Amino acid sequence: MAFIPHTEDDIQAMLAAIGAPDIDSLFDEIPQQLRNAALTQMPPPATEMAVLRLMRERAERDGSYLSFIGAGAYEHHIPAAVWQIAARGEFYSAYTPYQAEASQGTLQTLYEYQTMMASLTGLAVSNASLYDGASALAEAVLMAVRLHKRARRVLLPQTLHPVWRRVVKTIVRNQGIELVTVPYDPQTGHTAFAALPAGEFAALVVPQPNFFGVLEAVDELTDWAHQRDMLVIAAPNPTALALLRPPAAWGRSGADIAAGEGQPLGVPLAGGGPYLGFMTCREAHVRQMPGRIVGRTVDSAGQPGYTLTLQAREQHIRRSKATSNICTNQGLAATAATIYMALLGPAGLAQVARASHANALQLRDALTGIGGVAAPFSGSIFHEFVIQVQTPVAPVLQALQAQGILGGCSLVNDYKELGQALLVCATETKTAADIERYAENMARIIGRRFRPAPCAIKPA
């Protein structure tokens, strides 16, 4: 049975109405080289055994590295039980079942997830997750503009992840929303107070820590924005929230919305994800929050039960006026995050955060002790920091990689003003020996390329 509702006659009638010769012509604006071509180079069919071997060989070719790259996706230890449980048949589905009468377990898990995210951020309500941190932030920007009702300009600090800034721009630019960049203080590495502009804005985004790993002055920023009738959108790292004050407690009145990347909570590093975006907000704003929300209620027999709630905001009911085009969530990743948080508990998560922080400080000391390596920012850090090297970054990273070390994320393209700069991260997964190994290799590589200027006075 075909699930295509249009007959050939329907299609011809629609094409005639809009004056298009055929369906292909509707895709004219997509450049030819980006179109799907016929698959002429397909290899012959292979057995499962052969494919598995091929894949293993290709994976081995990538090698395995000691990674000090963070920059938005963080390597943390994931207890084996997390994915053992998340991969159970009841949870492991290509699509999250929401049908209340058949999915109480899944709905309860998502309800627990919401409860945990709400308590981590201190805000009253959470949705059941969004696609990833960058798109969650874009949704938060749209939400703030809807709530503000007048201003359609939003302040994005330059210390926000550059990829997130690009994603936000892509999603909001055709909706008449202007994004205004706030520069950072080159001494401290956090958002520059003096640079905050005058004028009417719907919201200020506050990352915590920021992309440089530096803690923002969240209290002052929150108060500054609220005094000017803006909303405050917090973009916190969830692991850091185990140690830092929750967004709801920022400044005198607290952030209004929190949105960010949930990957550090039990989701392994993977190129392109899937990760999960989280979003929480004040109760008063819940009707403008995008995404699905699971609520707890009682059934006809008075027993507790779970169901999707506040669906009138959503696309299947509100159509083009829905709060978002996103009408699903990252069910499996949210499930893993829930199990991860449940296994660690608040004390365990704080331990992860504290160990990551301690390792990052240790690594920063070790690296900045090397001649030709300096830390440009004085601001306090969480588990990531910027270093500048006196020689081009790219060959340094290449040389480290040859020694099995991924040394960090180059900032050369996104922050040219920082020169040869590198963003380095150490989580609880790194041992003292790992840190020493990185520092030793760095000293050797930099020492080979970097010679301090010769002393003008020659020894007699």
Next chain:
Amino acid sequence: MSTPDDLKYTASHEWVRRETDGTITIGITQHAQEMLGDVVFIDNPAPGRKLKQGEECGVIESVKAAADIYAPVSGEIIAANTELSDAPEKVNQDPYAAWMFRLKPDNPAEIDALLDAAAYQKVAAAEKA
């Protein structure tokens, strides 16, 4: 179907009552409340907002749908019924008492051109059919 004769109506199911001071009061009709079912939330326009006739200015949300509320005539919002934020069910109980907002019209002639009870009944009956 209850459609009081002393009110004016829109095809988008708002009722309009002329007050003695020249302002108008707006709510949704009995037919609209029946179609929506149990109302759970009302988002009213803020006082001071200036509206054009037909402009979307609020949302009424029920357990099964969310519908927009439109300005029946051009004018400025002078009051919103804040009682409905805590008790949206009043719209179901008595839609002609549970007013939503008051408006100071720019052009009173626009009110005269709205539907009368008989004309609105035809609109509502056609939708039910």
